[in-house]
Amino acid sequence: MFAKINSMGLFGLNAFAVQAETEVSRGTPCFDIVGLGDTAVKESRERIRAAFRSAELKFPLARVIVNLAPADTKKTGSVHDLAIFVSILKATGEITDDLDRTAFIGEVSLNGDVRPVNGVLPMVLCAQREGFDTVFVPAENAYEASVAEGVTVYGVENVREILGHFSREAVLIPQKKYEVLPEERFDTVDFADVKGQQTVKKAMEYAAAGGHNLLMIGPPGSGKSMLAKRLSTIMPAMTFRESVETTNIHSVCGIVSREEPLVVRRPFRSPHHTISAAGLSGGGGVPRPGEISLAHNGILFLDELPEFSRQALEILRQPLEDKQVTISRASGTVTYPCSFMLVAAMNPCPCGYFGHPTRKCICGQKQARAYINKISGPLLDRFDIQVEVAPVEYSHLSSKTKEESSAAIRERVQRAREIQQERFKGTDIICNAGITSDILHEVCPVTESANELLKGVFEKMGLSARAYDRILKVSRTVADMDGSEVIDRPHIAKAVQFRSLDRKYWNE
Incomplete structure (x- = not known):
């Protein structure tokens, strides 16, 4: 038989x-x-x-x-x-x-x-x-x-x-189909809780709208981690395709909720700085997804960036470009998607007070330089937006003025993301950060005055080709937030403003 x-x-x-x-x-x-x-x-x-x-x-x-x-x-x-x-x-x-x-x-x-x-x-x-x-x-x-x-x-x-x-004695009833319900948000954190830091909030808004990588540098207590944890509250809603892709990865790891089997909120992964390179990229006898894949279509937040091992940080470089990671073991080779927003926070020196307006830095110049150089140039180059988080002034902390809520910011972000979805319809690109070089100039038309400004910046700052591309992509997002089809001079100026910290700290 x-x-x-x-x-x-x-x-x-x-x-x-x-x-x-x-x-x-x-x-x-x-x-x-x-x-x-x-x-x-x-x-x-x-x-x-x-x-x-x-x-x-x-x-x-x-x-x-x-x-x-x-x-x-x-x-x-x-x-x-x-x-x-x-x-x-x-x-x-x-x-x-x-x-x-x-x-x-x-x-x-x-x-x-x-x-x-x-x-x-x-x-x-x-x-x-x-x-x-x-x-x-x-x-x-x-x-x-x-x-x-x-x-x-x-x-x-x-x-x-x-x-x-x-045997037809007790026929099973088919499982009721999963219905995609409107996303209900019950955020326990909100940007309304953050006093001051308007420049950083605007940088995070641009990052969320275009899916751009973000680096924050500032002294202890300036609010870097607090701001990063609120970034997920302004992220645009996931498409059904993104939800299925993310759920597949979480399902392999067995972390899908039985009550909510489809991941409808963008993941926010925040591994500790002691994590190994394999923990970030994935591994094991039968290769399992790492943190970068679990953050697919969401946010990977690395707090205290220089404290991560050099090997762990450098392993991020290729996945950030390719949007996928390949793990090879004796049992076989597995490729996991990892299209994520990299958000990192760091102090400018070991004591954290280099450049602080009131507190003196106790680090020697050599020690501070060694600390900041733990972040390699190629990795730094992959941060589209770099922003300095200054200490919060007393006038802001004591202010009774109500700050803008996450819901209000998210509405603007969602509108900008919908513009991008329409622009990239029929392609694999989902946001401005994913614009490929072959269509960069097609989707990023620049006015003559904006082009002159960008040329001057490129020559004066000695930018790499990657930095040039990323400034254009951020400018495209700034223009989308303004509802402009063409990138103008103010849009380039804002993008360049968020691309200058590497010159301040790494070229000291």
Whole structure:
């Protein structure tokens, strides 16, 4: 007797179709699983035997061979348990339905419960592409799986429910489709709490509108971390495509909420400065996403930037340009997307008071230079906006004037982002920070006077080609915020204003 049941595998973010081919034949009773499975796959034999007993089913007293095809692709984890269980039932005649367009995903426990697994959404989306119209998944993963269009999802809590469903004794009810609801924001932090710092707030507004990387330099207590934590409250709403991309990554890591399976708010990741290079980029035997991928379509905030290891910082350079990171291990190579806004904060010297208007810096010149030079020129060049965060004056702190709220700023940011979405419709570009060099001058038309200013700045400051491109991109965002189709002289001036701190601190 032979049966073939569909399942789905996952390596990194790459899902692929797997078939559990089962043969039950006469011979010495045994149960073997072949097909290049890891230890967790081979251990499923004992889980499935116990699940048969818990469901009051007799495991075939025969030679049972299960092949997970394709046999030359490594299979990992316990996601194939449910498919193997069903394939044995199919081979022994317990199930007679046609299951050619049905896939089964889930881990089977010793008592027959079907436990949740990581990475369900990318696997179900792959099942959709492969032409499957029905998927059985663990009940805890069903709402997440329902995000996929065109697939009927059934949530299974116990293998007995599989038996009842196909025997028509207790037919399962399909999972209700996930509905994208309007984003409800209940921010516990708000820009209205921040006194003064108007220049920094405006810089953050431009950064949020265009997706630009932002560097803040200032003494301790000036509000750098407080401002960074409020940046997510003015970020534009995620598109459905961005939500699915981000959810796929979070699903692989098992950090998707059961109640809110689709990530609808931009991630804000703030790793500690002791994090390793592998923690940032990702890694492991089966490569898992790192912080830069978990921040995909959101914000990666690095506080106390010079305190991060040189290796960790330099590993950011290529992902910032390519918007993806490739991790190679003996088990294979995985590529994760990592299109994120890099926001960093740092002190200008070890004591933090270099350039402070009232407090004296106690660092020697050599010590201060060594501290600031922990940030390499190539990495510094990748910050589109650089802004100095000055100490807050008493008059601002004691002022009773109400500051502008995050909601008001977010409205302007959203309008600017909608202009960009219309401009880049039909391309992979989602914001001004992602403008490629081949269309830079097409989407960034500059007036004659603005061009003269930019030429003078380029020659006087000795800018690199990358810095020139980034000034144009920031100018494009400033113009969008003003509702201007053409980049004029004031737009270039503002962009250059936010590109000068490297000359102040790094060229001392």
